[in-house]
Amino acid sequence: MTERISELARKLKRIVGDTHVLEATDLTLSYATDWTGRFRGHTPIVVRPADTSELAQVVTLTGEAELKIVPQGGNTGLVGGGVPLNGEVVLSTTRLDQCEPVDQLAQQVTLGAGVTLARAQAHVAPSDLDIGVDLAARDSCTIGGMIATNAGGINVLRYGAMRDQLLGLEAVLADGSIISHLEGLEKDNTGYHFPSLFAGSEGTLGIITKARLRLHPHMAERCTAMLAFSTVDDAVAATSALRRSVPSLHAVEVVFRAAMHLVSEHIDSSIPVGPKSDAWLIVEAAASSDPTEELASAIDKLGTLVTDVGVALDGQHRNNLWQYREKVTEAISVKGTPHKLDVTLGASKLAEFVHQVPSVVSEQDEDASVYMFGHLGDGNVHVNVLGKDGSEPSELVDEAVLEYVAKLGGSISAEHGVGSAKRDLLHLNRSHTEISAFRLIKHALDPHRVLNPHVLLPKEDS
Ligand SMILES: Cc1cc2nc3c(=O)[nH]c(=O)nc-3n(C[C@H](O)[C@H](O)[C@H](O)COP(=O)(O)OP(=O)(O)OC[C@H]3O[C@@H](n4cnc5c(N)ncnc54)[C@H](O)[C@@H]3O)c2cc1C
Structure with a gap:
């Protein structure tokens, strides 16, 4: 060897x-x-x-x-x-970092798989265009990794996940052959759609080398608000109302109580509104003309659902509000090594889930602490669990929480993927027939199991 x-x-x-x-x-x-x-x-x-x-x-x-x-x-x-x-x-793939010129007419760009999201955003910005997916790991995560995980982030409710941005793809298959289809035609029904197959394939079917992405007009005018709620149910109801009444809605993010107190301590800054609340939404509207009136009127109509509101009209105040959401992950990592369970629930089950999860966790590990936040506009909750003194919690916690998610009809992976962490729990969401079909696809493209053989598919396939 x-x-x-x-x-x-x-x-x-x-x-x-x-x-x-x-x-x-x-x-x-x-x-x-x-x-x-x-x-x-x-x-x-x-x-x-x-x-x-x-x-x-x-x-x-x-x-x-x-x-x-x-x-x-x-x-x-x-x-x-x-x-x-x-x-x-x-x-x-970090050296595959070429950015081709922006196609202004088509509003598209072809990027190397190793280009970071922040670099891609900076590359298209002079054309007044944006990449549809944005997330807090933007300085390091790459276009190839984002496609392979079908990354979501904070603007899914407006533009969809990474799969929805893809107009073409180049990839190297397990035998070293290259598939390339980067013309970027909006309509192109010439057979199987490789971009859809590769989005979320987690490096198991081929290695993405380039991607053709759809771009979106940059929305220069923004208004951001933090809303406090005394109950999780109220936050869920408000999210639904905002989605209906604010056409320029760009993001609806949530931070629940334990996570909000942790991040406030981490950034050494008091909670801006309703410090005794159970949940906070960070809501952003973005448009080509000032969306403040539209958002303010929609918030006004929420009436007593909301207990307190803070609005940011300029960049500095906006960044200040956003840090209570974007720094949660960092605040948890400083405290220890969490188990990160990224799940989606239907709107009608969200509040029940958030209420019950701490008991589901403590039944498996009584010393564990739970921090929850996420993308409420998509029903996506990140459940982060730390064990005693910041150590890892019992493995049983993961299984119990994900079984509970599946029982409520939710997904055990909203946007992070399956990886090695959840491969043996895939059966909670996918039928035997579906998993068998996954195996057939893997076998057809990678018969010798060269590419990432230990992720996504359950272990018995090894
Ligand atoms: C602070 C923080 C915030 C985050 N927020 C979000 C969020 O809001 N939404 C979200 O969806 N995720 C989020 N993530 C998770 C992560 O950023 C995403 O999963 C991202 O898409 C991973 O990109 P990467 O380049 O780092 O991939 P890696 O971590 O390097 O790889 C991820 C997977 O993709 C495969 N892969 C990587 N590159 C390729 C390629 N070129 N071809 C084929 N397979 C490949 C790998 O084998 C692996 O299975 C966050 C992470 C952090 C640390």
Whole structure:
């Protein structure tokens, strides 16, 4: 095995250059540990190809050496899908960072898979256009990783998830062959739609190298408000009313009590409105002309549902309100290593779920603490569970919470994917027949299981 690895490293260096094949543990360590610190693996080689042709050769050679590959972008994934938990070779896409000129006529752009979201946003901004998906990991997460996880984020209620932005894709398949369809035609019914298949495939079907994205007109005028609610039910009812009455609605984010108190302590700033509330919404309206009147009138109509409101009209105050949502993840990570359970519930089940989860958790681990927040406009709640003194909680917690989600008809993965964390619980949402069909697709595109063989599909498939 060692000889096979050394031989592969020698061949890879000839393709990508010596400096882009990393073997020493101190150099590979950060590629083998995930953002949360929960998932730690090891790898014999990290390889960083510069373009599609190099990447295809890397895949071919690694397959010939009978080694497995974990594709990795920004390594901000939260389900243990992008780290080598079983000694795989890590194929980092960060050097595939070319941004092609914006097609202003079509309002589209083609980007390399390793371009970070923040860079993509900056690239299209001078054309007064925006990328449809936005999320707090924007400085590190990559376009390829976002497609592979079908990332959601804060604007799904307006523009949809990553899958909805995709007009074309280039990818390297497990045998090193390349599929490319980047014309960006809005109508193109010429057979199976690879972008749809690859969105959410978590690196199991091919390695995305380029994507053609639909862009959206930049909404320069914004109004952001923080709304306080004495009950979770009121926050859910208000979200529904706002979705109906504010055409320029851009985001409806939620922070529940424990998470709000934690983030306020973390950023050393008091809770701006209704400090004794159970839930807070951060609501943003965005349009080409000032949406303040529209949002203010809709909030007014919520009447006694809302107990307190704070409105931000300029950039500085907007950022101030947003940090109570965007810094929650960081605040939790500072406290310890959480189990992150990212779920969606139907609107009618959301309040019941939020009320019951702390008891569901404490039945499995009485020392655990629960912090909840999320994208309420999409019914998406992030349940973060810390064990005693910031340690990991019992594994039983994950199963109990996700079983409860499934019982309420929700999804055990809203936007983070399945990864290695939830693969054995996939049956909670997907039938035996569906999982068998998934396996047939995987087998057709990757018969030797070279690409990310330990994620998404349940273990018995190994
Ligand atoms: C602070 C913070 C906030 C976040 N907020 C959100 C949020 O609001 N919404 C949301 O959806 N997610 C969120 N995430 C999760 C994460 O940012 C997303 O899952 C993101 O899409 C991962 O991108 P990445 O480039 O870091 O991928 P990685 O973590 O590197 O990889 C993720 C998965 O994609 C695969 N992959 C990566 N690149 C490729 C490729 N080119 N081809 C094929 N497979 C590939 C990997 O093998 C792995 O399975 C957040 C994470 C953090 C740390």
